[in-house]
Amino acid sequence: MAFSPFRFRRFSTRLLALVLGLLFATLAVTYLLVSHANLSNALAHSEANLRVGARIYDDAIRRQIAYLTRTAGLMTGDYAIRQVLQAEHPDIRTLSSALQSYTQRVGAPVIAFFDTEGQLLANSDAEMENENVGPFRYLIDRASKADQPEDSGISYLNGKLHVLVVVPLYAPYPNIAGWFGLAFPIDHAFAQKIKDTTGIEVTFASRRGVQATTLSAPDSGIVSQLVARGPGQAGGQVSIVELSDDRYVTLFKPEDLLGEDPVTVVLERPLKAELAAAHELEQRLLYISLVALAVATLLALGLARGVSDPVRRLAGHTKLIAGGDYVTRLQLDRADELGHLADSINAMSTGLAERDQVRDLLDKNVSPEVAAQLMRDGATLGGEEREVTILFADLRGFTTLSERLAPPELLALLNRYLDRMSAEIERHGGVIDKFIGDAIMALFGAPVAQGDSAGRALAAARGMEAALAGLNAELAAEGRPPLAIGVGINTARVVAGNIGSHRRLNYSVIGDGVNVAARLQALTRTPEYRTNIITSAATLAAAGPGAFATRPLGAVNVKGRVGAVEIHAVE
Amino acid sequence: MKRLLFAIGIAIPALLQAASAVGFRVADAKGAPVADAVVSLTPLDGPARLEPPTAPVEIMQRGQEFSPYVTPLVAGTRVSFPNRDTVQHHVYSLSKPKKFELPLYAGEAKEAIVFDQPGIVALGCNIHDWMSAYVVVLATPWFAQTGADGRAAITGIPPGRYRAEAWHPRLGKVESRELDVSGPPAASVDFTLALKPDRRLRRVHSAVPGGYK
Structure with missing residues (x-):
């Protein structure tokens, strides 16, 4: 599998990554949504606030105009100003200084007085001339034409932004004797006042x-x-x-x-x-998220440990089983799937132990190869034709020996002999087909086909001779007479399979070739041949020329067989 | 004539006994000297003889202000209000001891005003709100006005019992106490006045922008 960052060596890491990943994604999305909602909310709220602010500004301007209009109305009724104007040639300086006094009285920094034609007569501000009181004159003109009692607006006065009001001086109402112009600056202080309110x-x-x-x-x-x-x-x-x-x-x-x-x-x-409150909320959300992540981490770790620990124990236990320990049982004490798994593994151990026992018994009763084939293919009645090398070995003079020895000693000696012979046969890949009293029938090339089964059989026979020599040395040391064997080997196509009843089966081979091998073994007793091992030409041919030193013994007729068999002594 | 003799009869012993002086020190609650305070000694043994000056006292208008700010005088004194400004003024008083007005005028006023009733007379100008002055009409010839150091002295006081009084424009009611004047060394009177905050209008000289204050 290609490298992936999401492959984890440990289940706990995977679980942790999954839980934290999901939780983090959820929290992140929540956080973003809340943050976005807060921002839109703040914008909407700000806009509403600004609209209120705009109305408050409008109201401030309206109030200022109303205030200036009302106070100017009071001013026009003032006795002193009428006194000043009453003079045949009103004293402009006195009028100006009176207007200056009014600016303090009214709180409007600019008060000017105009004649009915809109000409500036007097002014509280010495710098103001006829040229730069245009907005006042504009208002007076507009009010005169519209026949309004007063007028107001916003414009520049001396280059600075002002709220302007013009109010007529009635002498008496509705005769207009002149106009008062009042102005109030829209300056930093005014802006600050709006800010203070809003x-x-x-x-x-x-x-x-x-x-x-x-x-x-x-x-x-x-x-x-x-x-x-x-x-x-x-x-x-x-x-x-x-x-x-x-x-x-x-x-x-x-x-x-x-x-x-x-x-x-x-x-x-x-x-x-605007976002301050929302920011606090977001901050809290962040803290809660962090705590949730921490708690989730701990829980996930605990959960992962709850799973990975028993899994590790299960793994360890299966290693024990692989090593052949079917006795130890795994105790998890869990009711969940892992508990079931442990129970299953224990049941498996039991099953394996039983099977092992069966196998063990099988091994002792049949050769390991046959046992393996039985385990694999099952014990079925059947058969196949194949080329097999059959080896027969017989202990010579066993009958006389049996008469001399007590039964236990006899059986012990026989088993000792068979054990050595069997070992040699198996060492060379042969399979013990059966023991027939002191005789051994062995197969090479069945049930498992082997290359060079003939050569192996011959080598096994020579090995058996050597092994018997070793055994004889031991027997001599024990003061017993030596043993002698005869071995017959033949290679032929035979029928191999499980032979027997449904209740009891034996893997074996049957055919003419088997009889020939038995017959060849019997021929070793013929003193003229002076050999312990006789093999057929078919075996030598199968083993290949020159592999073994042999001596031809001629052709013999075998009972029940048409035609002679060419036989050789193996030196 | 009889009254005149009587008056002389009081005056002569006083002269014989040698006139005394009284020093005044006027301070506010914080101990700072108070200028423009009027201090006076009113005899308790009998009414003092008042001799108003023959020439009128002058309270002029200059720089669109009254000058002086506080003018103490004995009852019966005439005051003229010359206008030394380029603009006209309209002097008036609505105070009980003397209600009057001098309608809009420039230069010398048409008439001098006689202040014959003791009391405080507040003066104003109908045109200029910030113009303000006080005339303190007294029923005693022994008075003085404190300078910047808060001190004033009254000399030539015959021995006797007096009511010492102090007044200031920022004082709600007159401060007074009794005093025995008995010849040298000079007596000393300390007044501590609880002055109200200064609420005088001040003239804003040029039309400065900035409506909100």
């Missing part, structure tokens, strides 16, 4: 630049540039403006001036202030 930053800006602001100089410069960029910013739309310290939700509110380009009232609220 908490909103206020800037008055036009093409002429910043008229008044509560912002710092660089910030108001940014706002002024936005306003100067054109009427696109106007129209009462809310947008976000990046100022030096924060992003501001900004409302551009155009304000018409008397005969001038409009001024834009820019109302702003820092987004940060």
Whole structure:
């Protein structure tokens, strides 16, 4: 499998990654959603606030106009001013100083007096001349034409933004004897007053630049540039403006001036202030998330350990089983799937132990190869024809020996002999087919086909001779007479399979070739042959020429067989 | 004539006994000297003889202010209000001891005003709200006005019992105490006045922008 970052060597890591990944994703999405909702909420709230601020501003202007109008109305009825004007040639300086007194009385910094033609007669501000009181004259003209009792508006006076009011002096009502003009500056103090009431930053800006602001100089410069960029910013739309310290939700509110380009009232609220409460919520959400992650980590680790520990024990236990320990039982004490698995493994151990026992018994009764084939293919009646080398070995003079020895000693000696012979046969890949008293029938090439089964059989026979020599040396040391064997080997096509009844089966071979091998073994007793091992030409041919030193013994007739068999002594 | 003799009869012993002086020190609650306070000694043994000056006392208008701010005088004194300004003024008083007005005028006023009733007279100008002055009309010839150091002295006081009084524009009611004047060395009177905050209108000289204050 290709390398993947999501392959984990440990189940606990995988579980941890899964739980934390899911939880983190959920929390992150929640956090983002909340954050987004907070931002939209803050924007909506800011906009609502700014609209209220705009109304408060409008109201402030309206109140200012109402106040100036009302106080100007009182002023026009003042006795002293009438005294001043009563003179045939009213003294302008006295009138000016009286207006100056009024500015203090009224709180309007600019008060001017105009004649019925709109000519400036006197002014509280010495710097103000006929030329720069245009907005007042504009208002007087408009009020006169519309036959209004008073008029008001916003415009520049001496280059500065003012709220302007004109009120007639009646002598008596409705005869107009002159006009009072009162002006109130829209300056930083005014902007600050709006800010004090609303908490909103206020800037008055036009093409002429910043008229008044509560912002710092660089910030108001940014706002002024936005306003100067054109009427696109106007129209009462809310947008976000990046100022030096924060992003501001900004409302551009155009304000018409008397005969001038409009001024834009820019109302702003820092987004940060609006988000403060939301920020706290987000902070808390973050803490809760971290705690949840920590708790989830601990739980996942605990859960993973609860799974991986028993899995590790299961793995260890299966190693024991692989090593052949079917006795030890695994105790998990769990009711879940792992508990069931442990029970199953224990049951498997029991099954394996039983099977092992069966196999063990089988091994002792049949050759390991036959046992393996039985285990694999099952014990079925059947057969196949195949080429097999059959070896018969017989203990010579066993009958006389049996008469001399007590039965236990006889059996012990026989078993000792058979054990040595069997070992040699198996060492050379042969399979003990059966013991027939003191005789041994062995197969080479069945049940498992082997290459060179003939050669192996011959080698086994020579090995058996050598093994018997060793055994005879031991027997001599024990003071017993030596043993002698005769071995017959033949290679032939025979029928191999399980032979017997349904209750009892033996794997064996049957056929003419088997009889020939038995017959060859019998021929070793013939003294003229002077050999312990006789084999057929078929075996030698199968073993290949020159592999063994042999001596031809001629052809013999075998009982029940048509034609002679050529036989050889193996030296 | 009989009254005159009587008056001389009081005056002569006083002269014989040698006139005394009284020093005044006027301070506010914080101990700072108070200027423009009027201190006076009113005899308790009998009414003092008042001799108003024959020439009128002058309270002029200059720089759109009255000058002086506080003018103490004995009852019966005439006061003229010359206008030394380029603008006209309209002087008036609504105070009980003397109600009057001098309608809008420039230069010398048409008439001098006689202040014949003791008491405090507040003066104003109908045109200029910030113009303010006080005339303190007294029923005793022994009075003085404190300087910047808060000190004033009254000399030539005949021995006797007196009511010492102090008044200031920022004082609600007159402070007074009794005093025995019995010749040298000079007596000393300390007044500590609980002055109200200064609420005088001040003239704003040029029309400065900035409506909200």
